[in-house]
Amino acid sequence: MTADVFGTAALRGAVLEAWRASPARLREDANGEEDHARAYYRDRVVVELAQNAADAATRAGTPGRLLLRLAHGDDGSPVLVAANTGAPLDAPGVASLASLRASAKRGTSTREVGRFGVGFAAVRAVADEVVVCSTTGAVRFALADTRVELERVAAHEAAEGRGELADEVRRRDGSLPALRLPWPTEGRPPAGYDTAVVLTLRDEVAHDEVRALLAAVDDVLLLALPGLVEVVVEVEDAAPRRLADVERRWDVLTAEGELPLALVADRPVEERSARTWRVTWALPRAGASLPGVVHAPTPTDEPCSLPALLVATLPLDPSRRHVTAGALTDALLDHAAAAYADLAGRVAASGADPTGLVPTGLASGALDAALRRRVLAALARTPLLVPADPDDPLVAPMRATTVRDLPDGPAVAALGLLVAGLVRLPPGPAAAAAARALGVEERTLAEVVDELPTGAAVDWAALYDALDAVAHDAAAREGLAALPVPLVDGRVVRGPRGVVVLDADVAALPLATLDALGDWGLRAADPRVARPLLLRLGAERVDAHALLRHPVLRAAVLGQADDDDLDHAAQVTAAVLDVVAAAGTVPDDAAAWLGLLTLTAADGAAAPAHGLVLPGGRAADLLDDRVLAPVAVEALDRWSREVLTAVGVRDDLAVTTVPDVVAGVAPDEDADDPGALAAASLDGWDAYVLRLAAVLGPGAACGDVAAVADLDAVADDRWDALLAHVARTPALRVALVTPVRGEGSGASADSYTAWWLRTRAGLPLPAVFALPGAHGLPAALVPPAPAVLDGLDAGVLRALGGxxxxxxxxxxxxxxxxxxxxxxxxxxxxxxxxxxxxxxxxxxxxxxxxxxxxxxxxxxxxxxxxxxxxxxxxxxxxxxxxxxxxxxxxxxxxxxxxxxxxxxxxxxxxxxxxDELDADVADDGEPEDVPDAVLALLPGAPVRWWRHDDLLVGGDAVDWWVDDDGDVHAVHVAGLAAGLAWAAGRWGARGALEHLLGDPDDGSAALDVVLG
Incomplete structure (x- = not known):
């Protein structure tokens, strides 16, 4: 007989007595065991066995080792063995196993996991017979034994006239509690282990279910049950697995402490003594998968979307699948959030990216949402983010700033020296979303640039070089629009637009000229900070040629005309001419306003440059000096003829180009555009654009129009010479002979020069005249060319009306x-x-x-x-x-x-x-056949025609006619020839037809018909 070392007989007797006294107690025990086995713990047999093993190791104060072995017994039945080290089985433990919700762990270590005394009931999900064997003895639980014992007791009671217990057993139809009646048995745990739970699995379905549960055992089990240091899984027909040293694969952080009594006051009585809280976060180092649920410490059904495993002593409902809401849970979530922030801080301090630990997106449930709110608040206060300045410590998100759409790189590092709290984020939208979730201040590049200091301590050259890497992006260039720029005169201005970067030829100008340019508002960058970035952002690199296009010079010249200060006007003239001399040539779009530059004429009067001529030049020979006077000798002495002609002083006749001409639209005299200035120098321009509108249509775009200037200043006796000079000078000739065309129109109009010479010069030019040698132009219609045009070529003559x-x-x-x-x-x-x-x-x-x-x-x-x-x-x-x-x-x-x-x-x-005249033939006439000789030579001719003595059509006498039906009517042979030729579409052969009709044998006539 097996020794009853754990007092199982007394336990069975007490239970049976309770069932006899109250069959409802049997019903309660059976229902409770069934609920836990088939509902609450239906898939937790392995976890619950591991939990008991961890608690046993914790009670013994030794590292816990667990063996999980699945095999078939000698009788072929599938068997699961769960062997563990730790405290062996004792009498209180057996009593706990045989009870429901009465744990033997009350008052033991707070590191133990089991707290409710119901976890062992999980074995009923897969087994009807369970043996627990330890170094101190063994007990057995079996559904069959319970059934036999209940039938015995029920029979005894029936003999006494009481059948309530028997009725309850019968109603349960075999669904009886198997874990309430322990029996002593024989058995020893496997070598090296202190206790073993042996489950004879119910069937192969249970075997397959357990096999799947064992396949899912991983590091999470060790992390959730810190009392275990090793788990060995042995499944028949598979290689054994050993799980240990979990800290090598996971970054683990644990925090613990004691809860205030007030927080556990409303918990069940047996939980109130467990006031120590414990939170563990585990972060996989090698990309291991996460369970996605909260562990407390065994897995619950509460989802967790954070990228780490949470194991915490959270209060659970009786099913141990859901966390109970309340003040205790809130306090533990606070501790969990603080520990998570510590873990993230440790990750950041190691140099790894912590932004992946920041929860973004939507929460997965109420508990997850509450935890995420606390985690975000804790992370925001934790130094996590890498500062842009590498000499600064990590920055807490609540004190951090990022620049929107500015990738990490030299630009961020350079700005970090000037902007407090600026941090560097890893690339990608995930890091940006994490920063937003943590409340990192997100600023635009423009906002950061607007607040940059302008002090002398800033290394502008280094900053510009760093920012240049991002300036290829249009949005970044817009954000840098207000970037401070030190100027050569010591000022610092906001924004490179409007700043010029001087080339060497400008820097070599006289100091007085450079000072004048600065006085006029030219913003020249300090050469020490001149960098490509300034040019990308709108600064203009200017040599002397480009400087002539700058609006500062243009404004100075245009303002000179209204300046009563002669000294200032002379200063403007000298500075502009110095720039022109350095440039060598003048841009086309600057020629018009440079012509307004004030110079001194030979008689001492002030005049615009385009109102003066150079002595001894072609312009002086052709133009009236009362209109365009010679320039003063002093100007020639100081500046070369080339410089003076470049600003508009006439050495030869000049061609002025008016840009973007629109037919019928004269430039506004007050408009600040080159077209207004160019048109203002051309006599009669307003009338000319109206002429363009009449020929090309109002609003027609005519492009750029070149015109010979100063025609109104030609000396009266020099027209012959002027025309000859224009004809042989390429630029002048082109301005004369090139017509003006409107866009999208096939029409063309005379050039301005041709129009002016024909309408305003007073020359004896008819509207149209015959070119010399032209034939077929009777003088009655077209007169010959006038004598003033003698010697001019046909191209010029055509432009003037030939x-x-x-x-x-x-x-x-x-x-x-x-x-x-x-x-x-x-x-x-x-x-x-x-x-x-x-x-x-x-x-x-x-x-x-x-x-x-x-x-x-x-x-x-x-x-x-x-x-x-x-x-x-x-x-x-x-x-x-x-x-x-x-x-x-x-x-x-x-x-x-x-x-x-x-x-x-x-x-x-x-x-x-x-459409106006009647085409009806008055009578039918006499039909006659067309001769065969004609038909043979004239395909398409009608075979019959109608002879008339008098042919009337619409009351008018005619010689021939072809009516709407194609019938030919004629009064004689000549008319018949004309009618047949017209009807056959051979009008040119009518004369030959007439000869052929009179003499059918006339071979010449026949040939003319064929060829005509």
Whole structure:
């Protein structure tokens, strides 16, 4: 018989007596065991066994070692053995195992995990028979033994006439408490261990479930149960696993202390003595996975989104799956947050990035949200962030500043020397989100730059070099817009825009000139801080040439005209001419306002540069000295002819370019733009742009227009010489002969120079004249070139109005040309009229409907008339009369197509004859066959025609006609030839057809028909 060393008989007797006295007690015990086994602890058998092992080691004060072995027994049943070191089994322990919610650990070490006395019930989830064997003895719990004992007691009571217990056993249908009745048994733990729990697993389903639980055992079990230092997992058909030395793989921080009595006053009685709190945070070093739940210390169902494992002595509900809300939980969460911040601080002090420990995003539950709030508050007070200045200590987020969108690098390091609390964040959005969550002050680069000091102690050159690395980004350049810049005169200004970086040629200017430039407002950077960054941010590197484009010089010259201080005006002139001399050339866009620079004329009067000429030059020869006087000799002595001509003093005729001309729009005289200054120097410019609007359309963009200047100053007796000089000087010639075109328009207008010479010079130039050697231009229409143009080439003559044909006559010239023919009723020679009609057919003609045109008033008679119709084709030429004058349109193309009739009607604003006149043939006539000789040579000709003695169309007598059906009507052979040629689309062959109709054997006529 096995010795009852733990007094199990007494325990069984007490339990059975309680069940006999109250069958409801049996029901309560059975339901409680079933709830814990099948609900609260359904998946925690391994964890609960490990917890008991850890507590046993803690009670014994020895390192805990746990063996978890899964195998099949000799009888084939699956068996789980959980062997541990530590305090062996004793009588109170057996009593605790046989009770529910009455732990034997009351009053023991606060480092023990088990506190409720219900964890052992987890074994019932997988086993109906459990043996606990220790070095001190062994006990067995079995569902079958409980059933036998209850049936015995129930039978005894039934014999006494009481059946309540038997009824309750029957109603439970075998679902009885297996852990209330311990039995002594035999057994020893495996060698090296003090206690073993042996579970005979219920079936293979339970075996598979336990196997999965063992596969999930990892470092978290050791971290949650600090009483264990080793866990060995042995599963049949698998290599054994040993878990130990967990601190090598995890960064662990533990904090503990004692709770005030008030915080545990409302806890269950058996928990009130456990006033020591303990919090452990574990951070994986090698990327191990986290369980994602709070451990207290065994896993709960409370999610935790922080990137570390939390093990804390949090109060739990009876299921040990949820944390109980209240003051105690709040206090422990405070301690947990403080410990987490200490862990993050330790990570930061090691040089690692702590921002990954900062919770961002959404919380995973109420407890997680409460913990995250406290963690963020604690982290904000903890020195975590790397300072931009490497000599400073770590910075707490609540005192830290970052620069938005400024990546870590030299720029941040340089700003860190000047901005307190500036920190360096790792790259990426995660670190930025962490900084925002911690309340790090986020400032724009512009805000930081606005507050930079301007003292002499700042190393501006080093700062500029560091910031240059980020200045390639447009947003960063905008943020640096107010960057302080030391100037050469000792001032510090905000913003590089408007600052100039001087080149060597400017620095070599006379000191008085540099002083003058500074007085005018030129902001020149101190050469010691001149860096590429300043240029990126809008500073302008200027040599003497570029300085001439600077608005400071322009403003000084423009303000000179209103300056009554002659000494100041002389200072401006001298400084500007010094810059021009250093530059060598003048930018095109500066020429106009440099021409306003005040100089002294030979007679001592002050005059703008463009109002003076150089003695002995071409301009002095051609221009009236009463309009443009010679410059003073003193100016020539001080500055070269090249410098004076560069600022506008005339040595030769000058070409002025007016930029961005718009037809019909004259530049505002007060406008601060180059166009206004350039246009102001050109006589009649306002009238010229109106002329452009008339030709090209109002608002037409004409681009830049070059013009010969000072034409209004030409001496009266030098026009011949001027025209010859313009014709042979390339720049002047281009300004004359190049027409102005509007964007998107096929039309063109005369250049300003051509327009001015033709309309304002007083030269005897007709609107249109014939080029020398031109043919087909009768003097009645186009006069010859005037004598003043003798010797000029055709290109210049064309610009001044010369044409080689009527087709070249511009639209604006037709009015004068038609006026030369005389008043309405004037007979016009046919060769002159034919030239007009041919020109109109090509699209040449007046821009507006003329008051009179040349038309046929009878066959072979042309007159000037006020009204007419345009012939759709040659048929209508026969209908011309005094009552209905007809404008012929010569047909074009080998097939006789008449594309020009509608265009001519639009050009002259006249109706088409077909729209105004009746085209009905008065009678049918006599049909006759077209000769075969004609049909053979004229494809497309009709095979029949109609002979008439008198052919009337619309009441008018005609020689031939082709009606809408294509039938040819004629009164004689010549008319038949014309009708057949027109019907066949071979109008040019009508003469040859007439010969062929008279003599079918005429071979020459036949050839002309074929080729015509």
């Amino acid at each position: 044409v080689a044909s009527l087709a070249e006559v511009p639209a604006v010239g037709w009015s004068a040309l038609l006026e030369r023919l005389g008043p309405p009723g004037t007979v016009v020679p046919l060769e002159v009229a034919a030239g007009l009609w041919r020109a109109w057919a090509t699209g040449a003609g007046p821009g507006e409907a003329p008051g009179a045109v040349v038309a046929l008033t009878a066959p072979g008679v042309a007159e000037v008339v006020e009204d007419a119709v345009v012939a759709d084709d040659p048929r209508w030429w026969q209908r011309a009369s005094d009552a209905v004058p007809v404008v012929p349109v010569p047909p074009s193309g080998p097939d006789g197509v008449r594309p020009g009739a509608g265009a001519v009607a639009d050009l002259l604003d006249l109706p088409l004859a077909a």
